[in-house]
Amino acid sequence: xxxxxxxxxxxxxxxxxxxxxxxxxxxxxxxxxxxxxxxxxxxxxxxxxxxxxxxxxxxxxxxxxxxxxxxxxxxxxxxxxxxxxxxxxxxxxxxxxxxxxxxxxxxxxxxxxxxxxxxxxxxxxxxxxxxxxxxxxxxxxxxxxxxxxxxxxxxxxxxxxxxxxxxxxxxxxxxxxxxxxxxxxxxxxxxxxxxxxxxxxxxxxxxxxxxxxxxxxxxxxxxxxxxxxxxxxxxx
Amino acid sequence: xxxxxxxxxxxxxxxxxxxxxxxxxxxxxxxxxxxxxxxxxxxxxxxxxxxxxxxxxxxxxxxxxxxxxxxxxxxxxxxxxxxxxxxxxxxxxxxxxxxxxxxxxxxxxxxxxxxxxxxxxxxxxxxxxxxxxxxxxxxxxxxxxxxxxxxxxxxxxxxxxxxxxxxxxxxxxxxxxxxxxxxxxxxxxxxxxxxxxxxxxxxxxxxxxxxxxxxxxxxxxxxxxxxxxxxxxxxx
DNA sequence: ATAATAAACGTATTTTATACATTTATAAAA
DNA sequence: TTTTATAAATGTATAAAATACGTTTATTAT
Numbered sequence: 149x150x151x152x153x154x155x156x157x158x159x160x161x162x163x164x165x166x167x168x169x170x171x172x173x174x175x176x177x178x179x180x181x182x183x184x185x186x187x188x189x190x191x192x193x194x195x196x197x198x199x200x201x202x203x204x205x206x207x208x209x210x211x212x213x214x215x216x217x218x219x220x221x222x223x224x225x226x227x228x229x230x231x232x233x234x235x236x237x238x239x240x241x242x243x244x245x246x247x248x249x250x251x252x253x254x255x256x257x258x259x260x261x262x263x264x265x266x267x268x269x270x271x272x273x274x275x276x277x278x279x280x281x282x283x284x285x286x287x288x289x290x291x292x293x294x295x296x297x298x299x300x301x302x303x304x305x306x307x308x309x310x311x312x313x314x315x316x317x318x319x320x321x322x323x324x325x326x327x328x329x330x331x332x333x334x335x336x337x338x339x340x341x342x343x344x345x346x347x348x349x350x351x352x353x354x355x356x357x358x359x360x361x362x363x364x365x366x367x368x369x370x371x372x373x374x375x376x377x378x379x380x381x382x383x384x
Numbered sequence: 385x386x387x388x389x390x391x392x393x394x395x396x397x398x399x400x401x402x403x404x405x406x407x408x409x410x411x412x413x414x415x416x417x418x419x420x421x422x423x424x425x426x427x428x429x430x431x432x433x434x435x436x437x438x439x440x441x442x443x444x445x446x447x448x449x450x451x452x453x454x455x456x457x458x459x460x461x462x463x464x465x466x467x468x469x470x471x472x473x474x475x476x477x478x479x480x481x482x483x484x485x486x487x488x489x490x491x492x493x494x495x496x497x498x499x500x501x502x503x504x505x506x507x508x509x510x511x512x513x514x515x516x517x518x519x520x521x522x523x524x525x526x527x528x529x530x531x532x533x534x535x536x537x538x539x540x541x542x543x544x545x546x547x548x549x550x551x552x553x554x555x556x557x558x559x560x561x562x563x564x565x566x567x568x569x570x571x572x573x574x575x576x577x578x579x580x581x582x583x584x585x586x587x588x589x590x591x592x593x594x595x596x597x598x599x600x601x602x603x604x605x606x607x608x609x610x611x612x613x614x615x616x617x618x619x620x
Numbered sequence: 621a622t623a624a625t626a627a628a629c630g631t632a633t634t635t636t637a638t639a640c641a642t643t644t645a646t647a648a649a650a
Numbered sequence: 651t652t653t654t655a656t657a658a659a660t661g662t663a664t665a666a667a668a669t670a671c672g673t674t675t676a677t678t679a680t
Contacts, residue, residue, distance in 0.1 A: 552658090553658085553659090554657080554658075570657095570658085570659090571659085571660080571661085574658090574659075574660090575660095593657070593658095594656065594657035594658065595655080595656065595657075595658095596656075596657055596658050596659085597657090597658080598657075598658055598659090599658085599659090
């Protein structure tokens with residue numbers, strides 16, 4: 149028998165049964181617009197309806213691990229950028245039972261996903277401007293995650309999580325234009341990005357969008373960490 | 385009987401029992417340094433140890449309402465600024481049982497608290513630099529909340545939540561100096577704050593710290609909201 | 621060779637941030 | 651009642667960053 153006194157058991161038994169889940173707001177970028185990965189539920193409740201990808205949290209895993217688990221199940225990806233958004237803890241948010249959910253947003257490189265796996269689960273990338281009605285309060289989670297993404301992108305270089313490992317400066321600009329929904333001056337954008345000194349320019353060129361071709365770059369995490377440690381903060 | 389099918393009941397019963405709590409990281413400011421409100425637990429487990437103020441979430445209340453409830457119980461205050469920090473969902477964070485907690489930080493005007501009530505609960509304000517060892521992972525919650533406070537203070541005027549309704553510009557400066565742990569040039573600080581145009585200058589003066597006296601100001605939320613709506617973001 | 625075009629580079633102007641000096645209002649001391 | 655002391659308030663010159671906009675370059679297709 150475990151050493152806890154009856155008093156302790158009472159303490160932990162005092163509160164009421166609440167189910168705890170986590171839902172992933174999965175963002176991707178296809179060099180045109182921000183995409184969201186959602187799927188059509190194949191089981192009840194809400195069978196056939198569009199939904200974020202989530203799961204109940206198991207007793208044997210942390211909340212964050214639960215989110216990682218479902219993300220890997222669906223996309224085949226590991227070590228994905230993921231951050232807690234917030235807890236949706238309203239009493240009536242799920243008509244079926246008292247369920248709270250931890251919203252977590254993930255940024256993935258679409259081209260690295262396991263396409264077969266994604267399709268197998270009935271998951272589909274939707275343009276952010278064409279998100280259908282989702283189950284429960286999931287549309288709210290998406291809206292909140294987008295606000296968070298915009299905010300976070302303004303002081304941390306999370307944008308790089310959405311681009312291929314190698315990308316051009318125009319690629320990066322298009323990404324930020326998609327995030328902020330506004331055009332940047334290409335000359336000033338380039339100047340600012342280069343001034344940050346967190347990119348490594350490669351010899352290679354990407355000629356898919358122009359005759360001249362654009363040099364590929366890699367994000368230099370070391371340089372970025374040095375920046376942060378010196379107390380300087382990325383701002384676009 | 386309720387209309388849910390057995391299948392649905394199974395669905396919601398599928399996951400394992402996890403307890404859900406919320407803990408408040410309560411900050412105050414006494415015109416010198418940032419303070420944290422903690423208390424000595426009077427019941428087991430952890431009886432006699434310092435702890436954040438928290439509670440299990442009841443089936444009849446939202447997660448946010450649970451935090452508001454405990455805050456009001458202890459301080460007598462309502463309508464307090466409070467924001468979710470993050471979920472602490474590790475499997476082993478509580479040795480007694482599988483418990484996850486939602487950390488929420490609150491900013492209160494110390495002088496508005498119900499001092500008797502606070503004392504009755506054994507709660508004590510501690511200088512941020514003199515926080516004792518807390519129960520479970522509560523020291524981590526405090527550390528994380530402080531990072532969040534600094535970050536948030538840099539793009540939203542949450543500082544005003546910690547000051548009395550009427551305050552002087554030197555008061556405000558001392559607050560930001562306490563948050564960022566660095567001195568600002570008083571001439572430039574004043575210039576920036578006034579340029580933001582979110583303060584209303586009153587006729588009244590506070591003469592407690594100088595012969596000349598300093599004009600009292602009020603935070604003008606309307607002007608601030610207009611700023612935000614125009615897409616301009618407060619930055620100190 | 622020439623045209624077409626995205627990519628890359630450059631420069632002038634405005635705005636904002638920083639560094640530092642001076643004046644002002646007031647209570648208490650001389 | 652003048653003088654002194656001091657926080658509060660105002661001012662100004664310089665440096666840095668953001669913005670607006672013009673030009674050159676490398677390459678493929680005509």
